[in-house]
Amino acid sequence: MRTDQPVPHRPEGPARAPEIVGSDPAGFPWSVFHDRHPLLFQQLRDALPYPPDALRRLAEFEAEAVHGVIGPLEPSAHDRADWDLWSRPYLGLPWTEPPFLWAEVYFYRRLLSATGYFGPGPMRGVDPFAPLKEAELLGPAVDQELAALDRLAGLDQAELSCALLLSSLWGNRADLSFEISADRADGPPAQESAPGALLVDDRAAVLSHLRDRPPGRVCLIADNAARELLPDLVLLDHLLGSGLAASATLYVKPQPCYVSDATVADTLAALRRLRDAPGAAGRTGARLWRAVGSGRLAVSTHAFFCAPFPFRDMPDDLRAELASATLTLTKGDLNYRRLVEDRHWPATTPFAAVTAAFPGPVAALRTVKSDVVVGLDPATAAALESHPGWRTSGTRAVLQFRP
Numbered sequence: 190m191r192t193d194q195p196v197p198h199r200p201e202g203p204a205r206a207p208e209i210v211g212s213d214p215a216g217f218p219w220s221v222f223h224d225r226h227p228l229l230f231q232q233l234r235d236a237l238p239y240p241p242d243a244l245r246r247l248a249e250f251e252a253e254a255v256h257g258v259i260g261p262l263e264p265s266a267h268d269r270a271d272w273d274l275w276s277r278p279y280l281g282l283p284w285t286e287p288p289f290l291w292a293e294v295y296f297y298r299r300l301l302s303a304t305g306y307f308g309p310g311p312m313r314g315v316d317p318f319a320p321l322k323e324a325e326l327l328g329p330a331v332d333q334e335l336a337a338l339d340r341l342a343g344l345d346q347a348e349l350s351c352a353l354l355l356s357s358l359w360g361n362r363a364d365l366s367f368e369i370s371a372d373r374a375d376g377p378p379a380q381e382s383a384p385g386a387l388l389v390d391d392r393a394a395v396l397s398h399l400r401d402r403p404p405g406r407v408c409l410i411a412d413n414a415a416r417e418l419l420p421d422l423v424l425l426d427h428l429l430g431s432g433l434a435a436s437a438t439l440y441v442k443p444q445p446c447y448v449s450d451a452t453v454a455d456t457l458a459a460l461r462r463l464r465d466a467p468g469a470a471g472r473t474g475a476r477l478w479r480a481v482g483s484g485r486l487a488v489s490t491h492a493f494f495c496a497p498f499p500f501r502d503m504p505d506d507l508r509a510e511l512a513s514a515t516l517t518l519t520k521g522d523l524n525y526r527r528l529v530e531d532r533h534w535p536a537t538t539p540f541a542a543v544t545a546a547f548p549g550p551v552a553a554l555r556t557v558k559s560d561v562v563v564g565l566d567p568a569t570a571a572a573l574e575s576h577p578g579w580r581t582s583g584t585r586a587v588l589q590f591r592p
């Protein structure tokens with residue numbers, strides 16, 4: 190990863206709204222640091238038997254992250270030089286003072302140090318979130334979701350494309366960090382079919398974009414493992430099999446973060462889960478297995494996916510890869526925050542304007558779990574104002590496209 194400052198912000202796009210920070214005790218970011226994170230520390234200690242030095246580091250980091258001020262990475266950290274630069278403006282401040290996106294990414298980086306993930310000891314390379322992700326992947330809910338693929342047999346290609354885009358989108362509701370402290374102030378989770386739950390639906394435009402050109406490479410920047418990654422993989426299989434894509438690249442995180450974010454190990458586990466399933470799911474898994482073997486489906490990663498910056502600051506090598514894709518699908522809330530920048534945009538700010546710096550055509554598939562939203566029509570935005578909590582309840586979603 191580069192150690193210089195992020196590339197200067199490009200001039201395109203509307204005047205930029207203020208960044209979302211965590212300093213308002215009534216706000217969502219504050220609750221993440223003060224309500225969600227203490228529960229997360231407990232969940233981690235329950236999930237794996239940590240040795241004494243890791244328990245001590247976890248306790249120290251918990252005290253710092255919940256009540257203290259931001260400290261540096263340990264001197265021996267392999268990425269200390271990067272983070273020294275990136276954290277210079279924020280060291281010594283309460284965790285809720287910096288931009289929320291920066292603070293959360295750094296929180297998860299520090300958490301890995303505390304568990305010993307990068308250390309010389311027995312926890313080196315041990316994903317602290319693996320027990321949570323594995324339980325979800327092997328659980329009965331996944332059996333049911335995979336069995337449901339058998340019922341798609343009667344759909345024609347267009348219907349199938351629409352259905353699988355939607356299931357990949359709503360798969361994003363399966364988010365283990367969100368489940369820790371889901372804010373249900375806005376009522377119970379909406380069903381996929383609930384009228385009005387999908388605030389923007391650009392599926393038709395996404396599909397005609399793919400149909401109207403020779404099949405190329407589709408990239409998918411994944412979010413969560415297990416129950417979200419499975420429908421993402423099924424969607425990629427469909428795009429490859431239907432000729433809407435000639436090849437695909439699945440981008441996952443280079444290291445564990447944000448609790449359930451997918452890594453390469455999670456991807457391999459999901460592929461095994463699919464391949465070993467009965468019926469249509471098993472056939473899908475077998476095709477995907479072969480697609481990986483033939484190179485039609487590449488599983489890739491980049492250090493930038495765990496860096497605390499919006500996508501407009503991506504380094505040139507990743508920019509060039511994405512620029513050559515016919516379409517990039519970004520999954521989930523965090524990737525949305527990185528795509529449109531985590532700012533207090535008016536909700537009617539055009540999606541195309543704030544994503545202008547993204548290299549190539551892009552579609553965001555995201556359930557709304559944090560404050561930022563753009564691209565709503567004025568009537569939708571106005572109607573939502575009478576539903577306090579709609580931005581963080583995970584009951585609404587957007588599927589937005591910019592050619």
Ligand SMILES: O=P(O)(O)OC[C@@]1(O)O[C@H](CO)[C@@H](O)[C@@H]1O
Pocket residue numbers: 221293361364366367412413447520521522523524526558559
């Ligand atoms: O990216 P995802 O998995 O859809 O959501 C991540 C999330 O749960 O974590 C953040 C708060 O910790 C929010 O952006 C969001 O609610």
